Amino acid sequence: MTKTWFDSVVKDVAPIMKEIKTHPFITELSDGTLDPKNFHFYMHQDSYYLYSYGKVLASIATRLKEPDYSLNFMSFSTGTIEVEKALHKDFIADFPDLDPPEKSPTCALYTGFLTEVFEYDSIEVSLAAVLPCFWIYKEVGDYLLKTTTRSNHPYQKWIDTYGGEDFATSVERAIEITEVYAQNSTEEIRKQMTKVFLKTAQLEWMFWDSAYRREQWPI
Secondary structure (H helix, E strand, C coil): CCHHHHHHHHHHHHHHHHHHHCCHHHHHHCCCCCCCHHHHHHHHHHHHHHHHHHHHHHHHHHHCCCCCHHHHHHHHHHHHHHHHHHHHHHHCCCCCCCCCCCCCCCHHHHHHHHHHHHHHCCCHHHHHHHHHHHHHHHHHHHHHHHCCCCCCCCHHHHHHHHCCCHHHHHHHHHHHHHHHHHCCCHHHHHHHHHHHHHHHHHHHHHHHHHHHHHCCCCC
């Protein structure tokens, strides 16, 4: 299938993707020098996020008309839960002396945004809203696999999870399903899809940045 909409939106989001790859959280994650306290904060925020993200994916599955697509998204949802359990249990257990942080403002904003889009927008727009998390994590995982040269890397398991072939298969399928809906929608809907994709990509950058700063509520 020609990925007309997706190829176009990837070009639009290229500047954001560049900012993500050059953010200190990612560059320090690559060379293994990222402060463990920052990673601990990130893992907890990601746990909060994935809980909500998995619920949105499952909800999307109930609105997809095609049985295969619905099964795919239910699988994505359960897969998200499994990743959350495995990775977060391993890495969070490495920091028994650190208290779990509360849900950060950025994490609350991101999960609230996804829920709001699902509640009030079309299924096409909902698909576009959840797609950046798939695609950006795959891009970052692949990038880290290429740039990381350190042996005994403290975060190698995390890198392998998102740079692996199993995840690549899920990402490609999510892209294909979203593209089908984009091609069978109106130009106005596709514009809305692009807009929400860019917003979610911005939230992905904000998520990394908030973890690097160990973001706190201001008052």
